[in-house]
Amino acid sequence: MEDPIEVAAPDDSGSVTMLRYEYQVHVAVQSVLEMLADGSVRHVTCEHIEDVVVARSGEPGLDGALFWDFQQVKTREKTDPWTLTDVIAKGALKSLWRTHDAVRDKGLAYRLTIGVEGYLDPADDLVVALSRGEGASREQCLKRVAKHVKADSGPATEYLNLVRVKQLPLRDIIEARSIAVLGELGPNLTMSEITALYTQLLDRTREAMQGRLGPRWMEQLNLVDPPERLRRKRVDAASVADIRQRLVRPDRVLLGDVSRQRGSAWLPYGRRGGNVMDDVRGLLAEYGQWRRDDTASVRERSEQLADMVMVLLRRSLPYEAVQPVDLDGDPGVSFDFEGRDYLVSFAQDPDDAGQSLGRAVTRTVRAAGLTGQRGDTRWPLLYWSDGQERADVQLVDSVKAFGVVLDLTHLDAALTGLSPLAELIRDVFRQHRPYVPLASLLTTGGPAVDSWGMTPAARLTSPVRVETQTWEGAGVEVLLLGQAQDAQPSGLAWWTGTRC
Template structure:
């Protein structure tokens, strides 16, 4: 491949000792990286040479620049036993301005041997105990060795006069390194010389070798690729290489500094694709941008909403199980299903999988299938698979910068031998025609049966009927789970940053708290709902939540309505027109009328189903007292059909009209299909509609308020958490009345309820007030009464827990006195007397609870209160002190390390010291081991069994000092 260069190195491998090791953790004996790079471009060309070997399939594993030596080449070589191992070639690269031959003494003058000797010593010391490291030491010289010059091996082994003179001369150049004759001879016997072409010739050879790897590239393209490769090497020499494949490694192996210096097959993956499969490269570069556009970015912002900027990873579970799986499970079967409710994140997940798989392939990681997202509508009518995939890919990827039209053949064969295409079929439920949907499902099954080694399929959509499920056969069915609490926080924060909400971190906390207190957080636990709620929030020019929850839900419903009537190809209005227009303009107009009134019809049903109504006017059909008793689809169709807008118009068959109603209900965003049932997407959606209907008359409104408030007033005790929190959401909707006569009723009833004896009602006022639903002037007397009631409980109540809870409510109602009360309670040493007499879980400490709650409102004051608890060694249980330090650590307080260290060393009880030591190990494992050794020595005779457990943990940490306890 290169002129005059011999690549056979198998004979240089030492005996294989059972493993492959990497000298990445060895500190370099000297480091002149950046200076060397500035002075020697020749060294970069040497590294390029080995990078091209990797591209050409030679057994070069990686090339590291400026770590330990100028260039370190790792090769796979054979062993005497027929196996393979890694040979590490540590190279000192030497060049000079003239092209005269080198002598060995001149090489000695170049200081190459000095560097290699230091390297040899470091390696031998680091791997002195049965090392598996196989390495060679090389001086790579620009040009030739002078004729007749012996090798370093001959110099080391020969006793001739000339060899002895040269050996003595080389020894004098290494005199300051104190190498005795035995070490010098052993060292020289293992140093090799590589003669390299002159710099101009080496650069030309490199370009020629690169051109030999690809026949389709022009001379200009080869020059460009060579320059790209040269720039990568220079970045590695400058410790600035940032290989993208790091993003996909769950347990990074080399240290970060090595990643910035090391070229691997993954680093060169894009260059390899450009040389070998340019069509695949174009596909990957476009697919990598599949997650740029967010599917639910309904509002225009100053810049496009990118899915990758706001998406939060979701969990996948297999049907009928609680097991959580990674999304890579979607490529393990020839055919599987992925289901989720409306807005459950299916589209987001599929786009993310496609973008991630492309990024992995571009990084040289080709172990996973290569994904392509296809809309189900693009597969109608069924046609040859290659043509369908090519058409869909060209259409969608052209918007993402696809540089070349992809042909059918590209998708007929595997993207690379041993891999498969992962065809992600989105929007199956958006095919409204049942017969057409059935044809597509049957066609997918046939394709999966015909080419399981080339294509695997994921059918994504909402849960399908049993009949359609049977078409797919016995295939795995996965479901996409909703957001966890942490996921929701991350999703809202991402949206707020994208939408330009001021102080997104603080605003997210406040928004999440508002959602949670009002019972809306479950509604927001899907990507669609989160995005819509955040966008509704951002619609207000002042950047605040609308003035009532009803206004928020009304805006939310308007967005859903607008989305449903979107004129795009996947919009329901467009598809409904296609479905009904063939029956004539009268039918199409009637269908449009039903869509316009659909939200009102659903609202009437929600009101009757949510509560036991007292006003018969809320019924569409008052003769039927049980409304939607089973929420079956049949019941929904029956009741919708009783309304004028839902009555089947002449000229359309009953089946088509019924299918149209079902599609409208399932696409409106308010309902979700669960088998043969239609449920509200969330309870709060139903509560919103029910509250609106309860406001129809003052009499009905007052009776509904009485009914719902009774459980808050008579809860059986002062503890606010005995309150019926599940009804707070509905009551919040009720009191946000849009008429003054109704607001007066709500004002009077709540004022009478917020007494010292009924803390839950004070809590209810705090929940409502958190949304800004209570108008400051008219509702201030109610708030003031709640403040007086909670203040009285804090000051005079005998139960410590009740006092803390009352202070928490007070902080919600009036922050300044509430925080002062929490701060005072955290310092009150008598507050935990009951806990100290009967200690149990530290979080039950009332003082700790007061400090934690304070921290939720004011981080600094809460952290100060927790630190005071850590320092209280007289009145507080030891485990509570440790828990306080742990909370400081969890919140990244700079005092946490000192606090845990103090408890790990000075706490009087071994169990609290051990708890502190385990936490400290997350900060500094070495120091934690010292603490644990002292703990064992202090308590080994008092509790030998526990100390044996501690010794076992020390061994796991790599500290053998107490190994004898484990062995005993």
């Protein structure tokens, strides 16, 4: 035998447990989505008393008090309809009985819900009655449940009047349904943006289930007392305020995005810890899709490009320092850096000898009131073209009296971590030239005094791990040539199809 994968595992329950845990996360997110839709849900508490506890407002007869729904979530591998026997066998009724015993004297208005993955058996009258809250009125159901929870008829009747069984979507479709709901809440967002927001909701709900939702610095300094630890299991309106804003205002980015690390010094990507590398890869994937997308209009692609530029700028600048701007119907981005005001606009040459491009430049100058005088707002124009990345002479001539021109190679450098975008833009202005190619901008001085010949080593050394960053669909391998150095490379970034 060459591979232990062929050996039957003595205990293979770990994968099943993780699948059930993930399903529970998706179930909790359904209530969070209702909260985002301005429904009756006020907050969702995870893994406290029950799997999920949903607090609702507006219930009749409660005079403004909250109504609590304690939920047990049950899954299984087989897809047969659920009967009362199946529900009893899963132990959910015993768990809810313990919950009922714990909270019934606390003055709460509440319900006890068993959420089952799949469908109830319509031929089983008892489980159907239980789903409608009529379990106590069915003698056979009452007897079986009372025996199961070891209770007398009276307490069991009181208990069953509070119990409901609810059908939940199968694990294969629950995510798709929730994403569809989120799409209805944010009709102006693309599907990739909706999916990214849903991933954010999943991540925050997982953190709540682990009691970790909230500022991490308090945990690290041991400032989290027991009540606060319990509050960290709760997803409320404040926990998802930025996601709500993103749904309503597509021009805003997520508060939880890596770009919202306010005032933090820029570090090469991958050295901040946490999920920064995942965020970088996600943005690179989005950028790769944007470059390949030839179906969207020029305006739509400009708006998408403006969103990516804002994210890049907010990686090294405070969030409030970077804002979207409307330039007479065209997207723009303003930011403040080192005491200077900057305004980024976007343009593409639409194959008409540059006439439309010239009009776009004139329109931007007028809309922004640019004068080109010393102390005026600095204007970098980001030029993008599917057929030609670098800016042409005609474009540079039309801009040079008011600002500077950048092309997609400059954006590539910021995306792949060579330098923060704000610093690249500032350095172009410091050259006092309307256009500075990226290679010239990054080159400092001549070759090293003791430069080495770039020849393969006589023998191969042990491999060096190098972090790589590429957009989706691109691959890269690293070959190191020359003399061995004490300082190892920190990474390799792919700029375009011909340069790296």
